[in-house]
Amino acid sequence: MATSLHERALRCLAQREHSRAELARKLGTLGSVEEVSAELDRLVELGLLSxxxxxxxxxxxxxxxxxxxxxxxxxxxxxxxxxxxxxxxxxxxxESEFERACDIHRRKFAAAPADAREWARQARFLQGRGFSTEIIRRVLKEHPGDEPA
Structure with missing residues (x-):
């Protein structure tokens, strides 16, 4: 079983990088907790998992x-x-958080918010992307139409 555990771990790591927790979850069905933990320790020692x-x-x-x-x-x-x-x-x-938010906003929206409803829609989009309220206000103030009415 350890061989298939090792092979599966290598197959996962060959596709993309994984965190230790992700790989532990993926390998959890192939062995006991101790076996999976030992395999993960081995991969860390070999420099394959970081x-x-x-x-x-x-x-x-x-x-x-x-x-x-x-x-x-x-x-x-x-x-x-x-x-x-x-x-x-x-x-x-x-680039700064503000620059990234401006770039994302420019790619998504052709025009600055014209009214409060559109401002709120654009703000929700940026908020969903993980930007802070302060950054969102700065991005949307850069455009004519400024803030919500």
Missing amino acids: DARFADAYVRAKAARFGASRLKSELARRGVGAEQIGLAIADNCP
């Missing part, structure tokens, strides 16, 4: 579409520690 590397890859792939709050919550949900999350976001987001 939460830090997973967090870096995840942030690089998703930063152009999501705000820091969404990135943090998604990484935490996948079992990455807070310190590693902070480092990954700091290292892999060259």
Whole structure:
């Protein structure tokens, strides 16, 4: 059983980076908790499994579409520690949160909000992408039509 556990772990890691918690969940049905934990320890020792590397890859792939709050919550949900999350976001987001929000807003919406209803719709979109209220207000103030009436 250990061989199939190891093979499955390598197959998962060959497809993409995984956090330790994700891989443990995927391998959980193939062996006991002790066997899975031992296999994960072995992969970490071999340098094949790294939460830090997973967090870096995840942030690089998703930063152009999501705000820091969404990135943090998604990484935490996948079992990455807070310190590693902070480092990954700091290292892999060259532009500021405001610049990313402006870029996402420009790609999604052709025009600035014309009325309070449209302002709220655009604000909800940015909020769903993980941007803070302060950033959303700054992005939507940059356009004529400013704030809700």
